Amino acid sequence: MAQKALVIVESPAKAKTINKYLGKDFVVKASVGHVRDLPKSSFGVDLENGFEPRYVTMRDKKKVIDDLKNAASKADIIYLASDPDREGEAISWHVYKILEKECRVPFKRVLFNEITKKAVQEAIAQSGEIDQRKVDAQQARRILDRIVGYQISPLLWDKISRNLSAGRVQSVALRLVCEREAEINAFVQEEYWSIFADFTKENTPFQAKLSKINGKKAEITNGEQAQTIVDALKSGTFQVSELETKQKKKRPLPPFTTSKLQQDASRKLRFSAKKTMMVAQSLYEGVNLGPLGSTGLITYMRTDSTRVSDDALQWGREFIATTFGSEYLPEKPRVFASKKQTQDAHEAIRPTAPHHPDAIREYLTGDQYRMYKIIFEKFIASQMADALVDSTVVDIKNGSHTLRAIGNVITFAGHLALYNIVEEDEPTAGKEEESGRLPRLAVGEALNADQIAPQQHFTQPAPRYSEATLVKTLEEKGIGRPSTYASILSTIEDRKYVEKEDRKFTPTELGKVVNELLVTHFRELFDYNFTANLESELDLIEEGKKEWRQALGTFYTGFKEEFSKAQEALKGVEKINIRANIPCPKCTAELLIKNGRNGEFLACSTYPECSFTANFSKDEEGNLTITPRATDEPTNIVCDKCQRNMVIKMSRRGPFLACSGYPECKNAKSFTKDEEGNITIIVKKPAEQTTIACDKCGATMVVRSSKRGEFLACSAFPKCRNAKSMERDEAGQAVVVEKKEKAAAKKEGKATVGASKAAAKTPAKRKTAAAKKTTDEKKVAAPKKTTKKPATPKE
Structure with a gap:
């Protein structure tokens, strides 16, 4: 019997909550975010053919897409219920484009502003069509970012360093941080x-x-x-x-918008913008409240509106009268004016019901409780008396x-x-x-x-930006939108363009050089007003007042001219080295500031002739000082191989004991140290011997342990590196588990040896077919071997 309806949401957590509110005639599946995007390995936009994008299915979503196709083939109707914003609309559209070829059933768009039983059932009843204008606005934003990132980033690679990126909005945020730092450095104290x-x-x-x-x-x-x-x-x-x-x-102030929530969470809870959105997302998608089951606790968390529904106003006022008294209740509900650029598509961020934070505290994590508490209190306070x-x-x-x-x-x-x-x-x-x-x-x-x-x-200079004040400034300047603030901040930090000191943003030397190149050669593109105007263009596309290809055409005409000028100006510019103004202690050549996996460090400019590297510190005036490497700490522990004393050395994983005779003796030990400083060597558990022979060299296999548990390894290591998955039989002896058996056991939920033996008794024909299917899936999933390229530039 065919299922009647398929509901597709973005996250598994939301799927679980919504599934509770819909009856047995509904099946709820998750797309787990985007399922299609522009390709990572190529530009993916036809500039000569109306900016036509070439979308590809995301490689890591094959299993998800197959699951959606399978569920869709059994459905009479499909409800696309991704998040109610541009990004969510685009996700629904991409899912529709994949599934429309597979099934000829009606597709309906569903919008949930909150995940409650009433809201979900009403949204299903009032389902509509995909808003193509929102999709077009998202496509325009995505293509704008691809044009800027893919065309400007290579200039950074050529003139500064590989793996750098320029983003349409992230670079403007970096400019704010760099200009504030320059202002601080130029400040004359009075x-x-x-x-x-x-x-x-x-x-x-x-x-x-x-x-x-x-x-x-x-x-x-x-x-x-x-x-x-x-x-x-x-x-x-x-x-x-x-x-x-x-x-x-x-x-009182209005209930939270996204930016105000990020600002207050930074100030009151010490949450980053990224963490704020993650915790808020979990509250929106649903929390298990014991007898009440999974319940969405707040409304949608990406909004710039201060509007509140009549139902919420009613229960909010009842809560105030009951809890605080009638003198704390204004005569009429408060209505807050929205700002000029507000899209007002959703309500403000508020609780979905009068669940007092303390009443549900036992069901929340510490972060969820603190986040829900400020959202609850801010909403209730917004309707209280002056x-x-x-x-x-x-x-x-x-x-x-x-x-x-x-x-x-x-x-x-x-x-x-x-x-x-x-x-x-x-x-x-x-x-x-x-x-x-x-x-x-x-x-x-x-x-x-x-x-x-x-x-x-x-007198004091203007303070460096914190996450709260940077989000506030971006909002005031009209740069970015509620859904992008967190990603903007995390991107410039992840790219090592800025770092945090005392929770304030400071540009790195790399960030300063990147900003100077971009602002010098792309002054208009990274101008604050120009970036804000582009955001307004996207709003006009969503409102149906502008055609998206026309907006892109206008942008690209100006961009192409500015890009050509920049290319010409940079032709004669040599690669920019970030000078440290410190001589190399090893060869006296100039030291340069390089960017590595763990951040900035000093390296000799004559590399590879001189391989000197060091960490560095920076004082308030920006002067650099080489950070001395940690010296070896002597101990009275005697090396059991050469009888020399051992010393304590430092590695990325922490301190360890090493022979002072290194490199002649490479003996090393893990250790612990008690409160009195006494050292105890951690004795590794000897490898457990087995009677299993290595199928590659014939040597005996032994049981070893890793973070993932026990496994079988060849005793001839490192000459033979053969390793096998294992289980223990009823007698506690190690038993080899072949990969296909392990995959089958995992798929069927068979975790015991007895279940594995039962699977082995499956008819040969079915076993052969399962093995072939496993092999075919591996072939499909195996990525092609390609030359490693720098990461795709992101907004």
Whole structure:
């Protein structure tokens, strides 16, 4: 009997949750992300034929695609239910293109903004068609990135180093980091002073800061000037000249958008943007809540909208009235204005139901709990009453000098009772000093200062970008979209263009050189406004106001001209070496900064004549210093091969014992060290002997162990490197497991020796067919041997 409906989602976790809400007439499968893409080994875009893309099925998705085809062949209708954004729309379209050739059944597009029973069932009932405009916008973005990456990256390979990449958006983010670093390096520190007076009245201490001299803003540039003013204040009298008290209202902020979630998660939870999206994705796709089963806890996490559904507003207001009281509930639900560029396709990020974080904490991981808690609290707080603050400003005169004291007292917490706003990296210079409650004061009242003290300060440069402030800046400049912020940040870090110091981005020397080349020769392409305008073009394509091929044509005309100019300008430019300005300690030649698997390092410019390499450190002014290699630590352990003392050396995997007679004696040992520093050699378990003969050299096989468990290895190693999978029989003896038997056992879920023996009794004809099928699958899956190329440039 044929199944009635097939639902295809992106992730297995989401499939599991949705499967619970749909009846037995539905089968839910996962595409596990994209199934087709532009080829990795070639450009894949026909520039002369309307930018026609050539899509290929992804090699690692063969098994997934076969599974989808098999399920589709039994279905009466297919629902394409990938994520409700451009990328998700494109995934549905690619799945459709693969399956339409296999089956002639209706295809419907389903959009889930949240994974709850009601939302899923309503989405199935209201299914529609694939939005080709969204698909076109995604295709345009993908082709734009392919054009930029594939044409500019080779210039970086030629002029700087292999395996570098230029990206349409990542390079603009790198430019922001590099320009901020240049601004910091060029900053000239200036001295300035503040003067504070401490007062006490009615046992209430408070502080006032000098704000004006002769009616003008107080500007004190040196200690002598500050001391003159302090002396004048001490010889004069203080009198309250002005006093004003106002009640201020603090409105709550909207519920989370993607960028605001990434910013708050960075500040409050110390999560990277990438981790934020991973944890949020798990909450969206569903968490097992015990008796409630798998439940989606938040709405879709890639959004720039602050809109909230009427249902959510209703239960949110009920929660506030019940939990906090009616005084915390505004008369009407709050509606927040959206920004100009907001697509408003989805709601804000909010909980799907009033599950209090503490009530479901036992079912969540630590990261999930903390993430869900700030999402829950931010949403509830967004619908709570204003906080009321009594703000008092007092001016105190002393001759020609005016001091100001500011007191802010929260008289009604409102939304602040649940969610406090955390800001970081905000400049403080010039901000008024605030204190808590001030005592009762009256105009004309005389005051006596307990202490008058000057404070020296120095101006500070703009801070380096953190993940939170970089995402904020990208959003403000219109660069990237909610779905891309995390990948932008992780890409520039993965490419070793930037590194984090104290959770702040610092450009590497490689990043600076790459940025300089790109900005010098592709000034327009990596201009902030140009990149933002391209994002707006993609929005217009999605809205149906612009044809995608036309938009690409306009872009490519300008790009081709700029690219030709850059090629011509770079013809005579020699390969750029990143100089360290440090002589090689081995041969006195110049050291260069190179980029390796573990980051930047120093290498001699005369390599291979001189093979000197070293790590380095960098001070606040950017000066490099060679990091000395760890010296061998002597021990009193005697080498059991040559009787010399052993020393502790360091490797990538950590410390180990080695003979001090190396390289004559290459003896090495693992060890442990207790709290008192006593060393104990870890004695390796001797290889277990067997009676199994090696089928390659005839020597005896032995049982060895690895991270994956036990296996059989030839005792003649390293001359013979034969190895076999193994199991143990009922007597505990090692038994060889051939690859085809292991694959069959894994496929059929047979984990015991008895099950393996039962499989061996299968009729010969079926066994031969299974073996042939296994061989055929291996042939299909085996990648062709190709020359290794640099990684494909990514956005």
